Amino acid sequence: MEKGSFNLKDEGEEHMKFTELPTPCYVVDEALLERNLETLKGVMERTGARILLAQKAFSMYALYPLIGRYLQGATASGPYEARLCAEEMALPLARQGRKLENHIFSPAYREETFDEVLEYCDHIVFNSWKQVRKFGPGARAAGKSIGLRINPECSTQEGHAIYDPCAPGSRLGVTAAVFGNLRERAGGILAKDPLLWLDGLHFHTLCEQNSDDLERTLDAVEEKFGVYLPGMKWINFGGGHHITRPDYDIPRLERCIRRMQEKYSLTVYLEPGEAVALNAGFLAATVLETLHNGADIAILDASAACHMPDVLEMPYRPPLQGSGLPGEKPYTYRLGAPTCLAGDVIGEYSFDCPLQEGDRLVFEDMAIYSMVKNNTFNGMPLPAIALRRKDGDCVMVKRFGYEDFKRRLS
Numbered sequence: 001m002e003k004g005s006f007n008l009k010d011e012g013e014e015h016m017k018f019t020e021l022p023t024p025c026y027v028v029d030e031a032l033l034e035r036n037l038e039t040l041k042g043v044m045e046r047t048g049a050r051i052l053l054a055q056k057a058f059s060m061y062a063l064y065p066l067i068g069r070y071l072q073g074a075t076a077s078g079p080y081e082a083r084l085c086a087e088e089m090a091l092p093l094a095r096q097g098r099k100l101e102n103h104i105f106s107p108a109y110r111e112e113t114f115d116e117v118l119e120y121c122d123h124i125v126f127n128s129w130k131q132v133r134k135f136g137p138g139a140r141a142a143g144k145s146i147g148l149r150i151n152p153e154c155s156t157q158e159g160h161a162i163y164d165p166c167a168p169g170s171r172l173g174v175t176a177a178v179f180g181n182l183r184e185r186a187g188g189i190l191a192k193d194p195l196l197w198l199d200g201l202h203f204h205t206l207c208e209q210n211s212d213d214l215e216r217t218l219d220a221v222e223e224k225f226g227v228y229l230p231g232m233k234w235i236n237f238g239g240g241h242h243i244t245r246p247d248y249d250i251p252r253l254e255r256c257i258r259r260m261q262e263k264y265s266l267t268v269y270l271e272p273g274e275a276v277a278l279n280a281g282f283l284a285a286t287v288l289e290t291l292h293n294g295a296d297i298a299i300l301d302a303s304a305a306c307h308m309p310d311v312l313e314m315p316y317r318p319p320l321q322g323s324g325l326p327g328e329k330p331y332t333y334r335l336g337a338p339t340c341l342a343g344d345v346i347g348e349y350s351f352d353c354p355l356q357e358g359d360r361l362v363f364e365d366m367a368i369y370s371m372v373k374n375n376t377f378n379g380m381p382l383p384a385i386a387l388r389r390k391d392g393d394c395v396m397v398k399r400f401g402y403e404d405f406k407r408r409l410s
């Protein structure tokens with residue numbers, strides 16, 4: 001691996017210092033991203049597991065050539081992400097002689113766009129036997145590897161029901177009862193031996209979790225689906241593995257991987273999103289106004305609802321450089337957005353000095369689930385996207401303006 005920075009496809013004209021970037025601006029840090037990629041690559045090298053980027057968490061495609069140097073490829077939630085991987089990750093790496101994989105999972109594919117899926121993807125994961133019946137023959141004829149998502153019905157997370165695909169009534173994955181009933185339920189082309197249509201099984205049940213929860217999930221997978229595993233070529237552990245978090249137990253993850261490799265001779269895939277760019281990016285914002293209503297309030301040029309929607313959806317309090325918990329430092333502020341939404345508040349933070357108009361604030365861990373989820377509610381400008389190079393210099397990768405807001409409306 002080269003020591004220096006990799007080359008951006010369209011190396012921006014605009015180089016500037018971090019403190020000179022216009023706000024709001026997402027800034028992804030090349031060195032921090034590469035540190036995560038090194039960690040993931042270590043797991044791949046030690047175990048032979050294949051790790052894919054889940055693009056839905058982080059789709060900064062200017063960095064796909066870099067990510068493709070470390071990982072095995074990417075996975076998509078639909079044809080657009082699959083095409084993005086094909087164009088921006090697989091193609092540039094193919095020019096360097098490296099063949100990457102392009103996986104996709106969708107709860108239901110559309111007939112009109114399934115040709116695109118076949119064009120871009122090599123691994124296609126379905127969510128029901130009915131979808132296998134409908135699209136499996138075309139996929140098989142096109143030489144694709146076919147998987148089915150299973151639901152091991154093993155909830156390992158409390159509190160975050162909207163992130164728990166094992167919750168009762170879930171639409172995500174086939175339960176053991178439905179899977180086992182396949183001979184009656186499958187019918188059609190699957191009537192004879194449905195399992196012959198599957199190359200792999202896929203589960204995705206974790207969210208920001210450690211490998212002990214993966215271990216428990218694997219116990220459930222083996223208990224409920226173990227009899228089918230010897231017939232498979234691969235198993236995909238999904239995402240939600242917080243592998244690059246400092247307290248993550250990597251040796252236990254590697255034991256989980258080896259267990260499936262050794263017991264069933266399976267190729268093991270992992271498709272983390274968060275772990276790839278965890279703590280590798282920032283959102284720089286500026287204080288526009290300060291006011292007082294029972295508490296001190298600062299209005300920023302950044303919005304939770306528009307620029308960091310997970311702050312409200314998860315919800316969570318993003319780390320802010322140089323700040324403390326409310327009351328920890330002498331000056332506490334409620335930080336809010338310049339939108340109409342009363343609840344568009346990022347959180348309460350304390351500072352050493354009073355905030356003033358023009359002060360810059362830097363929110364941390366803003367690479368993942370930020371730029372992929374943002375929106376222009378209230379006509380809010382989209383944050384620019386910049387890259388901080390290893391030498392500390394920043395490159396402006398993209399700026400957005402009024403036209404981007406207008407183009408999505410009519």
Ligand SMILES: *Cc1c(COP(=O)(O)O)cnc(C)c1O
Nearest residue numbers: 054057204238239240272273274
């Ligand atoms: C969301 C998702 C991922 C990535 O999850 P992270 O929590 O970002 O690691 C991977 N696979 C599937 C099927 C997903 O839905």
